[in-house]
Amino acid sequence: MIEYSRQPHYLVAVDCIVFGFDGEHLKILLVKRGLEPEINKWSLIGGFVGADESPDDAANRVLKKMTGLEGVYLEQMQIYGDPGRDPIERTFSVGYFALIDIHKYQAQLNDDYEAEWFLINDRPKLIFDHNQMVADARKKLRYKAALHPILFEMLPKKFTIPQLHILFEEVNDTKIDTRNFSRKISSTGLLIKLAEKDKTGSKKGAFYFKLDKKKYTANSQAFLNLIPNLKI
Amino acid sequence: MIEYSRQPHYLVAVDCIVFGFDGEHLKILLVKRGLEPEINKWSLIGGFVGADESPDDAANRVLKKMTGLEGVYLEQMQIYGDPGRDPIERTFSVGYFALIDIHKYQAQLNDDYEAEWFLINDRPKLIFDHNQMVADARKKLRYKAALHPILFEMLPKKFTIPQLHILFEEVNDTKIDTRNFSRKISSTGLLIKLAEKDKTGSKKGAFYFKLDKKKYTANSQAFLNLIPNLKI
DNA sequence: ATTATTAATTGTCGTTTTGACAATTAATAA
DNA sequence: TTATTAATTGTCAAAACGACAATTAATAAT
Secondary structure (H helix, E strand, O other): OOOHOOOOEEEEEEEEEEEOOOOOOOOEEEEEEOOOOOOOEEOOEEOOOOOOOOOHHHHHHHHHHHHHHHHOEEEEEEEEEEOOOOOOEEEEEEEEEOOOOOOOOOOOHHHHOOOEEEEEOEOOOOOOHHHHHHHHHHHHHHHHHOOOOOOOHOOOEEEEEEHHHHHHHHOOOOOOOOHHHHHHHOOOOOOEEEEEEOOOOOOOEEEEEEEEEHHHHHHOOOOOOOOOOOOO | OOOOOOOOOOEEEEEEEEEEOOOOOOOOOOOOOOOOOOOEEEOOOOEOOOOOOOHHHHHHHHHHHHHHOOOOOEEEEEOOOOOOOOOOOEEEEEEEEEOOOOOOOOOOOOHHHOOEEEOEEEEEOOOHHHHHHHHHHHHHHHHHHHHOHHHHOOOOOEEHHHHHHHHHHHOOOOOOOOOHHHHHHHHHOOOOEEEEEEEOOOOEEEEEEEHHHHHHHHHOOOEEEOOOOOOO
């Protein structure tokens, strides 16, 4: 008879791929690892799941510590649990991706934890299977963002259509026609046009928009087909 | 400094929601639990992750044992890890859902393991958080099946359009217009019409179809929008 | 042999969505 | 006043969509 006591016990951790957008490029937040093995090498932000917290709790705790932010958009990807993925001891890791407004990130934490933002396409090699995690996160972000309005999570409260446009192009690594993009975004009914314009970067200026929070909350799970000619 | 040795260690398990289709209704496979606590109560099929296997390995092992099948369609849902979800000891469980051809299921295993198929809408209460897992699995199955051609995994090699139609209606718990359904399924180009007809259940008979394996493999990740007026 | 019955199969049409395409507008700089 | 630059908006044909019911192929009944 199988009994609990005879079963092997393992460490369980979380690792977060933190995405941000600086107005031009998609970025991820990495830290220099603070413990052996592989100390001082670049890794995802993460930590062990404590005795009294769920994996989601642990991810939120780690995010709070490393970004200063609470209530971040967080999505569980999958569990990474190949034997030997951690050379010291069998460790399972629950992978998450997080979307944050990079401007809310508390920059002093860079020094505190040796954290740094990297361009998604120009990042250092990471420890263990973290490179695979990043690849998986990018794929899942692309998938989800094609169907659901989640990319707003990476923009400030006021943003312009051109900003949103660039973000979509960055995430999907493709060019999107401005006319069709505007029409599609507009047809979601999720945006509210503000009177103010963003004059940085152009003479004409681009109108600011904000999210219609009510509709956004109500429609956050809606299928939207936001990417033309989508193939995954 | 955080060190591995000071961290708590936990049990890690897998639990599988096994879906099948008997031609009329969606069903799930349940077993009477063979160990304390909650022995002899209905539960999902599952087991602990062994020292030398990944969670995917463990899920496949458990599925092989309980259904006799290998290479089953298996999809990881999420990890269940609330403290206290298992009253004996902190245990994480990786939830999977599996789609199998119910006719390939080896029925003698019913007796060997006290396993039984239940209508998805008429099933016993399950142990721990397994009821939540089933609800999550149903939702995820619906989501995935709306976008990707995965329901074929629950049908035999030869199947008819009416069979497929009923399966879609069962999964989505809604009526779907036959004309629009046929057109949409046909437009995927995934089906090959056979000469043979299925005469059971109607005088006219319904033509058998089979999957175009090549296109299926190539398109298994394609977005298809298979459900009309989809809201999730 | 003809008709009745039953379920499978197929077709139409107006509306909406899509994707490919470039001209216009609003502001500042020259 | 004109030039410049980026934001914004419009058209059109093709495809996809959803709502709708008639026809067909087989067997059973008369």
